[in-house]
Amino acid sequence: MGQDRLTGARAFASLIAGLAALLCAACGDEAHHSVDPASEEVQVQIPTREGRATMRSGPQVAPRLPLGFTIVPNARVVHATDVKRADRKGSLVALESGDSPVELARFYRQEAEAAGLAISYSLGDEGRQTLVGEGAKGRSFSLSARREGDLTRAELFVSDGLQR
Numbered sequence: 001m002g003q004d005r006l007t008g009a010r011a012f013a014s015l016i017a018g019l020a021a022l023l024c025a026a027c028g029d030e031a032h033h034s035v036d037p038a039s040e041e042v043q044v045q046i047p048t049r050e051g052r053a054t055m056r057s058g059p060q061v062a063p064r065l066p067l068g069f070t071i072v073p074n075a076r077v078v079h080a081t082d083v084k085r086a087d088r089k090g091s092l093v094a095l096e097s098g099d100s101p102v103e104l105a106r107f108y109r110q111e112a113e114a115a116g117l118a119i120s121y122s123l124g125d126e127g128r129q130t131l132v133g134e135g136a137k138g139r140s141f142s143l144s145a146r147r148e149g150d151l152t153r154a155e156l157f158v159s160d161g162l163q164r
Contacts, residue, residue: 074098
């Protein structure tokens with residue numbers, strides 16, 4: 001099981017690195033990316049009309065969740081990707097928790113509502129939960145959580161207008 005988790009994290013890091021390389025190739029010489037083999041962290045800087053967009057991604061990246069969101073207590077961050085473009089930010093976090101998907105959904109529903117996001121989609125049962133919330137100025141979040149044995153694995157995305 002531990003090896004499966006490690007393999008999954010490496011596959012995710014490889015995917016991010018591949019996407020970063022494609023993005024850099026599309027932007028020309030001004031885009032830069034690097035991969036730290038020891039930490040598996042990928043860093044990308046891409047020129048935009050608004051300045052530089054930056055991305056940090058890896059299993060040791062500490063997530064910088066916007067809009068006041070936090071990591072649910074007692075969860076373990078498996079992988080994080082933070083993106084910043086001008087004054088807009090976004091973060092994608094893969095995490096594991098002993099809490100049920102229902103408990104995670106309850107926690108992040110409260111965080112979304114505190115951030116002024118309205119829940120626009122909610123679906124699930126005891127073993128799976130999906131939430132999507134939206135707010136003004138392109139602010140949004142999504143949570144996908146599923147129970148696997150004794151753990152809940154989840155992906156959380158929070159954006160402070162990154163999509164606009």
